[in-house]
Amino acid sequence: MVNWFKFSAPSTFYPLAGKLIPVFWALTALLGAIGLYIGFLVAPTDAQQGEGYRIIFIHVPASWMSMFIYCVMAFWSLMGLTFHTRLSGMMTSALAPTGALFAFLSLWTGALWGKPMWGTWWVWDARLTSELILFFLYLGYIALQSAIDDPRRADRAGAVLALVGVVNVPIIYFSVKWWNTLHQGASVSLTQSPSMASTMLWGMLIMALAFWAYTLAVSLMRARVIVLEREANNEWVQQLPEIKGTI
């Protein structure tokens, strides 16, 4: 049985993260190369949508990651509030910018896809609208964190917000969905897409894994910086070889 709590101490997490970051960067590069190769060269041209559909190899994985990261943030928030582990809050705040980035990417690529396919940049579809609101939730989290000076308080307030948000995400999704059916707004149905060739599905899955590895690499790097910032006065930080030379 591995003692997971061992790595919840910043002093043990810091070197571990340092070793893991190159691994995840390598995975990102490898999986990204394979995924893009499949997406651009192997996957067949879509009968209805032509070449323009290929943006889904970015769009769909980005949307998945934006939702997944919010759930991970909520998980770390729960851990932080129940076990009072310092690292949980650092991990949550390290994940938030990447989540916001993916939410934005998903909206942006969705607009780029929508213009040639449906002739419009934006439709008030349930998925698009709730993705936009998810993006707002990320921004709210980041804004709250940066507005509170005491980092411990910022972490805990952010944790409550993330948990309140994660309860609301499904409610928001369904409310927007019902609102949409009432208004009959979008004439395009995203759900009744033609069945997908298996190479396309593989391409998307591999790209999703590449994004996942990227998220880990970037957020671990960010978490390491946060650890250094907050623990700057501790003995173990000052003993680090990369710090010793600078002081």
Add this chain to the structure above:
Amino acid sequence: MILLSAFGASLRRDLLLVLRRKTEVLTALFFFVMVTTLLPLGIGPEPDLLRKIAPGAMWIAALLATLLGLQRLFAADYADGTLEQMALSPEPLSILVAGKITAHWLVCGLPLVLLAPVIGLQFDLPADAIGVLMISLLIGTPLLSLIGAIGAALTLGARGSALLVSLLVLPLYVPTLIFGAGAVASYIAGLGATGHLSLLGALLVVAAAFSPWATTAALRISLE
């Protein structure tokens, strides 16, 4: 019984404080009236158009008016230390918080419900649609106060908290807005409002159970 009297005491205290300083309440009310008056001026006076946008317009105005009052919910008590005394009191803080939220609704939400018919007439809404609008506001405005209280507690003592609270709370208001305005819209369209109102009621029950609890957690973090 003790819990009830603690709830009552907290409610009475907040209402008394408001009665001593009436302008703050009236400001939010005037804001509501002002926004709903500006909308026709910006969009145009065609009765058909106004009737169509009335539910959404009034709901958005109600949302913004509630936001204005949120800042006041805990700020003064936080500044003069009353909140800390409340947290130290033997009664559970969540009961006292529930009292404060109820007072906030009575002061900021209920007047909007009562004012809605007048604004509805300005938008040329038929009488029965105004009735549905009032019911939807009656169920929905407490929901706005309950959700908003979490945001108000989280931003307590943060920099630029007035703006921040709107950034945190507005995305969470989306379901309330959709079901609230949707009830009136679907009633006008002849679809009946029961479905929307029931969902709004369900949200209210969930929020009433969880919001005082989450607000208390947020307050304790702010008080640390």
